[in-house]
Amino acid sequence: MLLWRRQEQLSDEQRQALFQAQKRWKQTSYSSRAAVMQQEKRCVDRASSTLALKRCLKQTRQSRSALREQYYAYINPIRQQLGLPALEWVERR
Numbered sequence: 001m002l003l004w005r006r007q008e009q010l011s012d013e014q015r016q017a018l019f020q021a022q023k024r025w026k027q028t029s030y031s032s033r034a035a036v037m038q039q040e041k042r043c044v045d046r047a048s049s050t051l052a053l054k055r056c057l058k059q060t061r062q063s064r065s066a067l068r069e070q071y072y073a074y075i076n077p078i079r080q081q082l083g084l085p086a087l088e089w090v091e092r093r
Helices: 002-008 012-046 050-081
Strands: none
Touching: 012 050
């Protein structure tokens, strides 16, 4: 709900610009995101122990974190041009 309230505070121009930027990111990053999932599948298929499976999951988390950082590097300059605050990753434990 919090994200929706933030969206409501955006002007139509800001909302449209963010939509276009997010759409471009999804289109251009598709192969990278698919590669992460394929890598995870291959790793899980090869895993023969709990430890090996945990390594797969750790590697997948690292790959997804790298993609997230790439997304932030892409979207934050656009957000700043629109007068919006930059996105930051907040790690939850």
